[in-house]
Amino acid sequence: MKILHTSDWHLGRQFHGQSLEEDHAVILAQVLINVREHDPDVLIIAGDIFDRASPPASAVKQFNEFLNSVAQKSQAAIVIIAGNHDSGDRIATMATLADKSRVLIRGPLSKDERPLILEDEFGKVAITALPYGYELAARECFEDISISSPADVLAAQLEAGRIHVPEGARWVVVAHAFVANSTPSESERHLVVGGIETVPADLFSGAHYVALGHLHRQQKAGAEHVRYCGALLALGFDESGVEKCMLLADLAADGVKSIKILPFKPLRAVRTIKGQFADILAKSEISPSNDFIKLVLTDEGALIDPMTRLREHYPNALVMTYERDEKPAGAAVGSTDADLDDPIKVIEEFFKEIREEVASESDMSLVAKTLNKLGEVEMRK
Numbered sequence: 609m610k611i612l613h614t615s616d617w618h619l620g621r622q623f624h625g626q627s628l629e630e631d632h633a634v635i636l637a638q639v640l641i642n643v644r645e646h647d648p649d650v651l652i653i654a655g656d657i658f659d660r661a662s663p664p665a666s667a668v669k670q671f672n673e674f675l676n677s678v679a680q681k682s683q684a685a686i687v688i689i690a691g692n693h694d695s696g697d698r699i700a701t702m703a704t705l706a707d708k709s710r711v712l713i714r715g716p717l718s719k720d721e722r723p724l725i726l727e728d729e730f731g732k733v734a735i736t737a738l739p740y741g742y743e744l745a746a747r748e749c750f751e752d753i754s755i756s757s758p759a760d761v762l763a764a765q766l767e768a769g770r771i772h773v774p775e776g777a778r779w780v781v782v783a784h785a786f787v788a789n790s791t792p793s794e795s796e797r798h799l800v801v802g803g804i805e806t807v808p809a810d811l812f813s814g815a816h817y818v819a820l821g822h823l824h825r826q827q828k829a830g831a832e833h834v835r836y837c838g839a840l841l842a843l844g845f846d847e848s849g850v851e852k853c854m855l856l857a858d859l860a861a862d863g864v865k866s867i868k869i870l871p872f873k874p875l876r877a878v879r880t881i882k883g884q885f886a887d888i889l890a891k892s893e894i895s896p897s898n899d900f901i902k903l904v905l906t907d908e909g910a911l912i913d914p915m916t917r918l919r920e921h922y923p924n925a926l927v928m929t930y931e932r933d934e935k936p937a938g939a940a941v942g943s944t945d946a947d948l949d950d951p952i953k954v955i956e957e958f959f960k961e962i963r964e965e966v967a968s969e970s971d972m973s974l975v976a977k978t979l980n981k982l983g984e985v986e987m988r989k
Contacts, residue, residue, distance in 0.1 A: 609778075699714070793847055833863065848879050896922065
């Protein structure tokens with residue numbers, strides 16, 4: 609059985625303020641080409657279909673058109689789960705009119721995790737699809753107040769799914785999680801704040817293939833058959849030069865026979881260019897590029913408006929820093945230079961860290977009003 613594994617599409621996302629709609633369209637066309645060429649038995653999307661719970665209409669349209677193309681041009685089954693960026697309820701509505709023999713779409717958590725059953729020449733394959741869920745939702749769903757971490761949530765989901773796997777069937781698990789000892793990227797949203805967000809790989813004991821989402825780099829997660837395929841696109845400059853791909857897993861009678869990496873060719877690559885301004889400018893004149901570019905200048909002195917000159921040949925030069933100002937390796941993420949007694953400044957830096965852009969006047973006006981109201985409440989106490 610051939611399994612085409614994708615995840616972390618993040619439709620509707622911007623890259624440093626630049627729309628990625630065309631970039632996504634190019635990659636989705638390549639996914640469709642691979643569906644036609646490799647004729648998989650099942651296409652998996654392991655969460656974070658959209659970049660936020662309420663995606664723009666253009667992202668929803670893009671996704672719907674893709675699903676219609678798969679349905680019309682392929683016999684592949686489709687398995688989709690909600691990730692931590694998605695609205696589980698929105699994802700669940702896609703399943704309303706779906707062919708239950710061919711499609712498994714999972715949004716919110718469920719204590720009755722029934723798999724999609726497919727068959728090949730070796731017998732049955734049970735595919736259990738486990739959407740991302742937060743601890744409080746899991747406590748209510750599984751009626752277990754002891755659930756207090758992502759590992760507890762996933763353990764409860766796996767237990768709920770394992771009991772429905774037919775005897776002798778091979779088991780494929782689809783999940784959205786941060787498996788311990790895997791390599792994250794800067795562009796991922798933390799699953800918890802102030803707690804342990806990782807889950808142990810041995811939770812997946814008994815599964816013949818585990819199709820993971822959440823981490824944006826293609827990698828193994830503790831075992832050859834436990835895999836991240838990574839995001840469709842590079843979503844941060846820390847992934848400069850990292851090849852993006854989907855995975856084609858071939859499931860034989862006793863487990864995974866092979867896993868093939870199918871690389872993508874992006875419309876615009878993500879690159880970091882480092883050097884003296886004069887050298888970079890000379891190269892840009894010889895070889896202009898539409899790639900997304902971060903410039904790290906090694907010049908000692910400050911320069912006058914270097915980005916304007918470079919954008920004549922690198923129109924998507926989005927970030928420029930000086931090497932002397934770059935954070936040293938191992939610097940704490942989320943640290944701030946703002947005075948902690950000035951919450952407005954701290955929040956402004958938080959916006960910049962998370963959104964990768966300066967907070968708008970309307971954002972900060974709302975923050976100020978909220979802080980004032982909190983201060984008034986505190987004064988009344």
